[in-house]
Amino acid sequence: MAATAQGQDTEVIVVGFGAAGACAAIEAAEHGADVLVIDRFDGGGASALSGGVVYAGGGTPQQRDAGVDDSVDAMYDYLRLEAGDVVSEVTLRRFCEDSPGMIAWLERHDVPFEGSLCPVKTSYPNNDYYLYFSGSEAAGGFCDTAKPAARGHRVKGSGTSGKVLFARLAAAARRLGVRVLPQTTAVELVTEDGAITGVRVRTLRDAPAWARRAHRVLARYSAKPGLYVPAVRKLLQRRVVALERRYGREATLTASRGVVLSAGGFIANRAMVREHAPAYRGGLALGTAGDDGSGIRLGTRAGAATAELDRVSAWRFLTPPSAFLGGVLVDEHGERIIDESRYGAAIGEAMIARHGGRGWLLVDAAIVRDARRGARGESQWFQWLQTVYLLRRGRVSADSVAGVARKAGIDAERLVATVEAYNAEGPDPMGKPSAFVRPLTTPPFSLVDVGIRPNIGYPCPMLTLGGLVVSEDTGQVLGGAGEPIAGLYAAGRTAVGICSRSYVSGLSLADCVFSGRRAGTSVAT
Template sequence: MNSALKLPVSEFIDSASYVVNEPLLASDEPGFWSEDTDVLVVGLGAAGASAALEACAQGKRVTVLERFDGGGATALSGGIYYGGATEHLQAAGFNDTPEQMYTYLHKEISGAVSDATLHDFCARSAENLRWLESHGVEFGSRVDTSKRSYPRAGYDLYYSGNERAKSNAAASTPAPRGHRVSGKGFTGSVLAEKLIKSATERGVAIRRQVRVARLIVDTSGAVVGVEALLIPAGSKAARSHQKLIAKINRYQRFIPALAFGTLRRIAELEASEGVVCRISAQCGVILATGSFAFNRAMVNQYAANYIDAIPIGTVGCDGSGIRLGQSVGGIVSHMDKVSAWRSLSPPLSFVSGIVVNKAGKRFVAEDVYLGHLGRLLVEQENDCAWLIVDKSAIKNAYREAMPKLNDNWLSFGAPLLLNLLVNLKKSATLSGLAQKCDIDEVGLGNTVATYNEIVTNGVDPFEKSSAYLQKLGAGPYYALSLSTKNKLFPCPSIPMGGLKVDEQSGGVLQNGGEPIAGLYAVGRCAVGIPAGFYISGTSIADCIYSGRRAAKHACGG
């Protein structure tokens, strides 16, 4: 350890709590390196843990550096793995195949990766799920067939994308490929805990409260290690650091302004109390630090349309891995691709309403996958869209919103009740509602009339399912703002772009298309399967896929 080396606070702090320093040239001087490993993984979410486990299985010494507690965005997620042709689907009566999965995903998310890589992802899907099970992660086969953004308590499988839309169903047999990790409530934490526990039992060296400040390169430009700031274990600084992390995880991550203030204090603590150490990696460095959701400067730079959406993930999703890759010449791609989830259900009665823009016109099928709705929403004028429903829909919504003793009420019922109580506009007439919402009166009136005719005919040009086609009856009418600017109805979002990687190895690419020797990127700090378009469960599935791929290549496999 080089305790005399300190880095100034100013080099750490931006909107993400710090900036990445320029790479350091490795030296042969005695004492330059603090320690040595074979594979060095930066970040301990699903992607980092998968990379560490795979490298360990290849017989390598593995060290993981984690700035916070570990688990990453995975631990805060719903724990959904998007998998095709699995034993659980077969047990539920679905004769799914990798080709059916590929056909659907190719239609929805093509463009981010090559067809060959998407084929490979689908072909390895069931095997990667079995691999998770080998590390203690459990799944089941009870299917929730209802229209949900997350399966109800007691269910294991659901249609996590837009598989049942008419055009998709015509091309590929729908299957509920969203596999929920078994457990109570949102089960991403269960998945993360199982993987971390397995890594620990297999001898992976996990170092927490360590912030990677920069990469270390040799004279050829190959990445050979990292320089990091380590908070000494058991120290007063470590206890303070842990308290600040806990404060963010408990509640501040839902209030970005508070979270950023605490992050600044964390950065100051790391800068003043952290001990600089340099770790060499004989086989490679694997970046697994998550997205840049909490780096609002990067969001504003690359995806300004989503700046008002609420970042989802941990405060460690700050773009640090992307910046580390860029510091040695790595290139980025799909940085403007953001998954913004705007869900209408629950309650199901809201799906029977209509979504209109400022002109009063429909622009989407209301039962569309929530990611599609979010993407189309931000494309509307002034990010302005409203859900319009009648009194019968509101009555049914109140029934669904009433407190219930189950795992899902706090996550879904409580926000719905809040919307019903404080977030709706109401008017006896459509004209009056349009005036209150600054929607074109004529446009809204014509749209409702046309929609009621569509319900009569039973065929919607936007392909809304007939199960949700219901006329808007007599007033009063209600409107719910779907804008990402609506702070009473937050729109969660995760950026999906990142470092461009070689799709055979996961190696970070530089200008000219050649990989940077010794450097890999996985999960959401890299361009992967969900970068074209996110479907629930594809991020975790891609974390497993990309983490294992990079580790195998780094180990010479």
Template sequence: MSEMQAINDWGLSIDVPLTVSDPDNFAWAAAADMVVVGLGGAGVAAALEGCERGMSIIALDRYAGGGSSAANGGVFYAGGGTAIQKAAGEDDDPANMFAYLKMETGDVIADDTLRAFCENSAADIDWMMAHGVPFEPSIYRKKTSYPPLDKFLYHPDSTLAEPHRSVARPAARGHRGVMRNGNKAWGLGAAIYNPLRAAAIAKGLDFRRFAEARQLAVDTDGRVIGVRVERIADPAAAAAFERAIARANGWMAMLPPTFFGSQISYGIGARYLAKAMRIEATSRVSEWVRARRGVVLSAGGFILNNPMVRHFAPKYTASMPNGTLGDTGSGIMLGVSVGAHADLMERVSAWRMINPPVAWSRAIMVNARGERFVNETLYGATIGDALVERNGGRAYIILDAKLRKDALRQAFGPETLAFQRDITLLNVLFASKKAPSLDAMADRMGFDRDAFRATVAANNAAARGETPDIFAKMPSDMAVIEDGPCWAIDASADSSTFPLACMTVGGLRVDEATGEVRRADGTGIDGRYAAGRTAIGLCSHLYVSGLSYADCVFSGRRAARAIAAGASSRTPVVASAQSECTLFHSAIADGRPAMPPCE
């Protein structure tokens, strides 16, 4: 099967590139120095940086812009001594930040790239604040998956857990944009996105909403010189499309797809989405937009494209997609259409967040055999990776009577958010399985009795400080598990009451110095750049909260700087970069709603 045939089979309306022999006499509808495809976190960073460097910029987005960056929890990972960290009394520096992140990023990116990110992290915060992004130093110092809504600096990673805290000093690096969305922990990324977009527009950005990129144009040398879009040009049709999409998102994000009642809310949302598609089908015009100096692909990942997930990352098909309607892989596949190399497409970040309640992280998590497999106090994406990649997607939290009581009490604690409370109550009260003893629990769950008994005994010895924990969990974070009664909570990848949120982190290979897209042989494609989740980048190995947003800004600004400087590298690539995406119709047929990202 050809690549273009595969792209079409995945439901993406992308055409083979058009070769333009005489660009100066082609029927362009518009032209700019730089064209940005997808105005989410990476796209807006590229656009604003490009405007500041004197370039003319046209940005295209199938929707209203923002994507998963605006819809998420508004966490931006930054350190090395940011102004916000200093105001909060946090001790951090670039070398310390590098030492920690090296444990998370592995060899997905080059050390020089990671070091550049760490050394420029504080400056990125300054740059955003100068453009009106509100951060503030109210700090939350405890371990948590997401802090109380009145705290805007916290530990969004595993810095407080071993073995990480022995490698690098713990430092709070989760910078939350100051904003409230009622009591919700999503939709808060707009605190960062909206000021950056407003600043870019004020500096001359030409933002064209409801314009879907379908095809690239290249000159006779293979340089990317433009983009064909299908755009809703009529203002009344555009307004009707926007209303339909807003209502579709509202209904489809009302409940996790596995919850009771979600089929009803999703069905209503799907009808609004179908209405939006009908408006597109009857109201769009086809236009070619010229990019005199470069095109930036920043259209997101592909977690909402079920056929692509089944093809590249089948282990995650039963989990909950964490993204927005644009996350269909169209930006990645536009790159592939001109010969770009998509890599690490099997990599998915899966978030098994189990704190709060703290009682869950003090308990033990076991696999299908009944054995522990991870330090339960690590960041949720690290737990999720171990769960899916090395334990067949099966996991169970084991509570004794005291831990169960603690979990219920903590569910109503003043620092617990509504979504954290609801997940706790649902699973502790209604979805857990009870047994009178540990042996009975092993029999009921299908664990190996001896393995389960040995796991509990080893945990208890470490909790009492008698032996070191084999997963480096600290005794202060552990609890002795008493022999009955006990409860098991299903924390598996396909749990219907405890959904495992996922997002894709693979994408296009790029030159890490410029963001220029690479072929499989490492050579560059002139005029083509990628940023954010459309490319490989900082979080393509293990994700921590806010690292994707930070990488969007890092990689978006990098691409704009390279285009402004006229950079074009021809050397083989060592690792990667990032971006953001467009829409997929079979998401409706396959029953996978877009869920609001909350990290």
């Protein structure tokens, strides 16, 4: 067992070792605290599986290198539209003002970035580019209100580079003396005189070596490729739980300064999703089996308040290929759903909330030709495979708009009227910027099924955004009446944060850094 289980005090315990937990641990250690991090697996969580995109602006070095003109005011104006009132104007302004400093802080801890600007609008750039428009900044209605700028800072690394982000943060934490106790599950918070003073855990620390190795391997493959094949994850996770039940031993860890909960969201907990966001069942759970709401439940059992638990980000990206931006997204009635240049989470929300998760992208032969030409060069491998699937198995075609509508089971008369309105001169009816409008005139016409449903060929990743209510100044968890709970802090997707109302790529990781650093500083000082 770790030294703390043998009676020695730890000053700070961090529950969950992803990006938020690592940032909390680093800040606490840099402020002189003795820090212990526990994690059910080996750390990383959803952060390590992510694309490694950090939303930042206001004039970062990478933006300047790429010739991107941005300001704190422009970043604030855009995020105010996206975030609504989920956090105060003061907190959002502080987030924007601190944004260049956040990138500098990450770079000081060896997280690499680069100012290579992606020339096309995409959901995620290929390995040639590490700065891009990661939200709806250039979409209609947004660019008219807030000056658009590329703010998606992708950590430099091949493929989805969240693994690089976490590895560098984890190494920085260990260099500062942070101790990590893996394969340890937080069971209950310890309370004394109204304050949180520790955590009761179940740990494999003293389990046989073979059991720890088996747990590690099963958890690794449950995370990935289990992320893409839920049936595999479910099978492997049952064996993980069996090892934990048989070989786990209970212990109590004490923390003289406090506990930070950073155990992720609850997208892997089907019961919680069914309770709080039933319309979002059936998507691809973006995270690990550890995103089961355990951190949120620990907090609520200690009297914490929650908010935004009904908010889920569902990603229905239409790009790459960028040529698809010229199509029109319609429902079964042949009506437009949304400006197709909007960010994928906005598209996903519109489809689920107002159209039952159903949708088809209407394109013509010219767009299909350009999509085939450009898809491979614009894509990561998984994006290219999805494009191949959509253009082969997910598409029906005909020589007329009415004909393809009848093939897909869509109202033909209304679809024809929708296309006529889209092709007409003047502003797009949905406000799509003119740069993305392409009149659909070249037969054959195709309807690509982009509906949100369980589909291994074209999955819809989802993650939860709500969590424990915290003080926006300190990250301290608040009770039902708004009172602070002594010794308890939360960060990342365990807590309500900047992205809890509306998500764009990079905003969750940026909030993990922002809220993790805030909680780590507060609990240590």
